[in-house]
Amino acid sequence: MKRLVAVAAILLVPSLAMAKKAPSLPVMQFEVTNGADPKSAALATDAASESLRDLNVFKVISSDDIKKILSFQRDKATLGGKCNEDQCLAEIGGALGADFMVSGKVTKLGSTLKLELQLFNNAKAKVDNAVSQDDIKDDKGLVDAAKNLARRAVAPILEKNSGQLFVNVTAQGADGATIDIDDKTAGVTTPPGVQPPPIPLGWGPHHVRVKKEGFLTFEKDIQIDEGQSTTLVVTLVPSPDFIDAYKSRNSKLRIGAYATGVIAIAAAGFAVEQNYENSKLYRAYDAYRLYQDGNANQSALAAATDTNHHYSSAADACSAMERLTGLPQSGSSTDCANANQKAYQNGSSQLTRIYLVSGLGVVAAGTAVTLYILSDDPHRYDSFLQANPSGDAAPASGTAPAAASPEKTGAKLVPQFGFVPLQGGFFSSVGVSF
Secondary structure (H helix, E strand, C coil), rough: EEEEEECCCEEEEEECCCCCCCEEEECCCCCEECCCCHHHHHHHHHHHHHHCCCCCCEEEEEEEEHHHCCCCCHHHHHCCCCCCCHHHHHHHHHHCCCEEEEEEEEEEEECEEEEEEEEEEEEEEEEEEEEEEEEEEEEEHHHHHHHHHHEEEHHHHHHHCCCEEEEEEECCCCCCCCCECCCCCEEEECCCCCCCCEEEEEEEEEEEEEEECECEEEEEEEEEECEEECCCCECCEEEEHHHHHHHHHHHHHHHHHHHHHHHHHHHHHHHHHHHHHHHHHHHHHHHHHHHHHHCCHHHHHHHCCCCCCCCCHHHHHHHHHHHHCCCCCCHHHHHHHHHHHHHHHHHHHHHHCCCCCCCCHHHHHHHHHHHHHHCCCCCCHHEEECCCCCCCCHHHHEEECCCCCCCHCCCCCCEEEEEEEECCCCCCEEEEEE
């Protein structure tokens, strides 16, 4: 049994400068109007505070904390659900030393509820953002709406104090993968070794999903710091079907390349051997003709004589032809004439075979080179498969684990160092990952 091993690392790159102190964000007790239940408003207030606290951006001050912090009686009285005037909110915000605060109102509309939230700018004494949702049927829906609206209300703060994300892929074949952030497409991955473009993101948490056909989907929740660069290093894990198909295809291509390469080599060897035999036959044939025609001068004989045979007479050349063509060596003039004719025929047949086999060798060599170029290493993704002696199941639902511990995967901890570019072309951040 085999299982997939995912290797992924998160490289959070903080600035060399000291991080800013989390800004305070008071959340006022939500008001109730038109007969809404104060208990429902309290649930919504707590849910909104919890949602904002989970952003890891603000120092959220709940309505209960506000009551404890404020010492003067007038402000305590305003926290009973009646403080919604701009001047009142500004006074409380100033007393708490906060630049912004969140307030809300729950209104009963027949059988449903309406929730309104606003982001109040204490310095300007005005509302910077207002969001709402109606047709809320029960307390559960009210809590869900409060969590969602709270994050939408503070969106202007998060977007104004944005950072940037770099998504690096380390596995070959994973370039061109789609990068989704918070369920919206934000770009595609670049090949390993190529600097990815920055993705501007608002301050706070985001959900990153990297997906490509044939690979398990990678998902990870990350935190973007104000004005900082964050690098996400991802190794996409091929799916089992993809690995099998990839290995099968490239193994066949490599086997085809090697097989046709062997044919090309064999064809070349056969052509060389036939050419050597043909050369010896034609030299004997030419020497015999020169003697018979009376043109056996020294230069002509030299051209018809190889390094291993010096034909001193027509009989000598005749004997060579008989030997090379497989005829009995009699030396008679009739047999020499037959040997001469057969040598010519055999030589022509050898040349034809040489041309045919040479052509086959060229085609085989071209095919071998083409198949090898088209193929890839069949064992490229073998590192993602390993024996599973414990019988653990492979990752379910086609999603790669965001990170794999060395204890589970046998992976080695290898440090990686790098500079992360910031806006403007400066390199003011240093990252270290394992």
